[in-house]
Amino acid sequence: NADLAMYAAKERGRNTLAYFDGHMAETVRSRTELEKELRQALEREEFEVYFQPRVDVATNRIRAVEALVRWNHPRLGLVSPAYFIPACETMGLIGALGLWVLAQAAHQQVAWAAQGWDLVVSVNLSPRQFASSDLLHDITEVLRQTGVNPARMELEITESILLGEDQHVLNVLRELSALGLTIALDDFGTGYSNLAYLQRFPVHTLKIDKTFIQDTDANRSLAELIVSLSNLMKLTAVAEGVETQEQLDWVARRGIAQYQGYLYARPMPVRAFTNWLRNHPVG
Ligand code: C2E
Ligand code: MG
Ligand code: MG
Numbered sequence: 005n006a007d008l009a010m011y012a013a014k015e016r017g018r019n020t021l022a023y024f025d026g027h028m029a030e031t032v033r034s035r036t037e038l039e040k041e042l043r044q045a046l047e048r049e050e051f052e053v054y055f056q057p058r059v060d061v062a063t064n065r066i067r068a069v070e071a072l073v074r075w076n077h078p079r080l081g082l083v084s085p086a087y088f089i090p091a092c093e094t095m096g097l098i099g100a101l102g103l104w105v106l107a108q109a110a111h112q113q114v115a116w117a118a119q120g121w122d123l124v125v126s127v128n129l130s131p132r133q134f135a136s137s138d139l140l141h142d143i144t145e146v147l148r149q150t151g152v153n154p155a156r157m158e159l160e161i162t163e164s165i166l167l168g169e170d171q172h173v174l175n176v177l178r179e180l181s182a183l184g185l186t187i188a189l190d191d192f193g194t195g196y197s198n199l200a201y202l203q204r205f206p207v208h209t210l211k212i213d214k215t216f217i218q219d220t221d222a223n224r225s226l227a228e229l230i231v232s233l234s235n236l237m238k239l240t241a242v243a244e245g246v247e248t249q250e251q252l253d254w255v256a257r258r259g260i261a262q263y264q265g266y267l268y269a270r271p272m273p274v275r276a277f278t279n280w281l282r283n284h285p286v287g
C-alpha cells in the first residue's frame with residue numbers, strides 16, 4: 005500500500021493531485037486487490053465530486069461547471085481519476101461510478117439553481133459507459149429523480165466514442181439531445197479528429213485540449229484551426245487548461261468563447277465551491 009501512496013497525494017492545500025505514472029501502476033498492485041478496494045470505495049462512499057468553473061472569456065462570468073471525481077482514499081488521500089477511471093472501466097465498475105457522479109452533479113445543479121445559480125453542470129462519460137445499453141434509461145432516471153432541467157446538464161464525451169458503431173452512436177446522441185441535454189467533445193484535437201463527425205453528430209461544445217493551449221506555436225496553429233472550425237459549425241469553443249494570463253490573452257485574441265483552468269479556479273469540493281460562488285459572477 006505504500007506503493008499506491010506514490011500515486012495519491014494529500015491535498016496540500018491546493019487540490020493538487022500526484023503526478024501519475026501508468027507504468028508504475030502495473031507493477032505495484034494486483035488487479036484483484038485494486039478491484040476489491042474500488043468496489044469497497046463505492047459502498048463506503050469514498051468517492052467525491054469536485055467542481056471546476058468554466059468561464060466566459062469576454063465577461064469573466066461563470067457559464068458552466070465540470071464535475072470531476074476523486075477517490076478519497078482513507079489512508080492515501082486524494083487519488084487521481086487518471087488512475088482509477090481506467091481501472092473502473094476494465095473492471096466493469098464505471099457504469100455504477102459514472103451514474104453516481106451524474107446523480108451527484110444533477111442534485112447539485114438543482115441545489116445551486118434554488119440559490120439563484122442556474123449553472124450548466126457537465127459530466128464526463130467514459131466510452132464504456134456510453135456503450136452500455138442502460139445509459140439512456142439511467143440518465144432518464146437521474147433526470148426524473150432529481151428533477152433537474154436537462155438543458156442545464158452537459159455530457160462530455162471523447163472523439164473515440166464517435167469512432168464506434170456509427171448508427172448506434174448517432175441514435176444515442178440524438179436521444180440525449182431530444183431529452184434536452186447538450187453534448188461536449190472533450191480533449192478535442194488529441195484523438196482521431198475527423199471533421200466529418202462534427203457534421204454528422206449532434207455536438208454543441210468543443211473543449212480544446214490543454215496541450216493546444218499550453219504548448220508550442222505548432223500546436224497553437226492547430227488550435228486556431230479548431231477555433232475556425234467551431235465558429236463555422238456554430239459550436240461553443242472552450243479552452244481547457246488555461247494556467248497563465250499569457251495563455252488567456254491568446255485565447256481571447258483567438259475569439260474562443262469560454263475557458264477553464266487553474267488561472268481562474270481549481271476544481272473544488274462542493275462546499276468550498278458553493279462558498280466560492282458567493283463572490284463570483286454567475287451566468
Ligand atoms: P477532463 O475531462 O479533460 O478534465 C479536465 C482535467 O484537467 C481535470 O483533471 C482538471 O482538474 C484538469 N485541469 C483543469 N484546469 C487545469 C489547468 O489549468 N492545468 C492543468 N494542467 N490541468 C487542469 P482531473 O480532474 O484529474 O481529471 C482527469 C480526467 O479524468 C478528466 O479529464 C476525465 O477524462 C477523467 N474524469 C474525471 N472525472 C470523471 C468522471 O466522473 N467520469 C469519467 N468517465 N471520467 C472522469
Ligand atoms: Mg471533461
Ligand atoms: Mg478535457
Ligand code: MG
Nearest residue numbers: 128162190191
Ligand atoms: Mg479527458
